[in-house]
Amino acid sequence: NAGVTQTPKFRVLKTGQSMTLLCAQDMNHEYMYWYRQDPGMGLRLIHYSVGEGTTAKGEVPDGYNVSRLKKQNFLLGLESAAPSQTSVYFCASSYSMGGYMNTEAFFGQGTRLTVV
Amino acid sequence: LAKTTQPISMDSYEGQEVNITCSHNNIATNDYITWYQQFPSQGPRFIIQGYKTKVTNEVASLFIPADRKSSTLSLPRVSLSDTAVYYCLVGDMRADDKIIFGKGTRLHILP
Numbered sequence: 001n002a003g004v005t006q007t008p009k010f011r012v013l014k015t016g017q018s019m020t021l022l023c024a025q026d027m028n029h030e031y032m033y034w035y036r037q038d039p040g041m042g043l044r045l046i047h048y049s050v051g052e053g054t055t056a057k058g059e060v061p062d063g064y065n066v067s068r069l070k071k072q073n074f075l076l077g078l079e080s081a082a083p084s085q086t087s088v089y090f091c092a093s094s095y096s097m098g099g100y101m102n103t104e105a106f107f108g109q110g111t112r113l114t115v116v
Numbered sequence: 117l118a119k120t121t122q123p124i125s126m127d128s129y130e131g132q133e134v135n136i137t138c139s140h141n142n143i144a145t146n147d148y149i150t151w152y153q154q155f156p157s158q159g160p161r162f163i164i165q166g167y168k169t170k171v172t173n174e175v176a177s178l179f180i181p182a183d184r185k186s187s188t189l190s191l192p193r194v195s196l197s198d199t200a201v202y203y204c205l206v207g208d209m210r211a212d213d214k215i216i217f218g219k220g221t222r223l224h225i226l227p
Contacts, residue, residue: 033214033215035217041219042201042217042218042219042220043203044217045214045217048214056214059216090159092160104150104162104165105215106162107158107159107160108159109159110157110158110159
């Protein structure tokens with residue numbers, strides 16, 4: 001059981017280049033999230049999805065796009081990378097379809113992105 | 117989503133019990149309180165979750181008073197490996213609440 005897998009783990013981009021970060025989960029979770037974390041800071045929510053085919057904006061969505069075409073995958077796209085997008089990106093998934101208790105989120109190991 | 121307030125940092129010594137308090141004055145009736153732990157260069161990891169009174173698992177205890185306006189994460193007999201950032205989150209995932217992290221509490225365990 002792999003849990004949440006992020007691809008790639010490291011990437012260096014030049015300003016203006018585009019790229020897609022892939023998040024895959026094998027736990028049949030409904031909810032998926034993309035966060036960024038800057039040095040010494042907490043995690044900030046970029047976009048999230050409450051189910052296949054749905055996406056919604058988080059706290060810092062500008063400059064990013066997402067897609068959830070398949071339940072197990074959540075893609076984060078940077079159309080024109082900027083140095084301000086240098087950060088560590090974390091993907092997470094969770095399951096919440098009724099039940100008494102809220103449920104925990106499972107995180108990937110992160111993608112370290114540098115934009116030069 | 118209820119806003120949370122935690123101490124920015126705490127120091128403690130190995131073997132001691134550590135209590136981290138989180139304030140959430142605007143907690144809603146259906147909100148749960150969840151704590152995560154994050155080690156450097158890793159994603160956060162779920163520690164414990166509760167709604168009211170006391171919850172205990174193999175890692176920690178969570179104390180929630182009757183008014184639910186605060187909660188305390190208790191780590192028994194900490195070790196150097198407990199050095200991490202601890203996040204308190206409040207929300208109701210059944211209402212499609214977003215999982216929003218604050219800055220967390222940076223806990224530093226000294227030998």
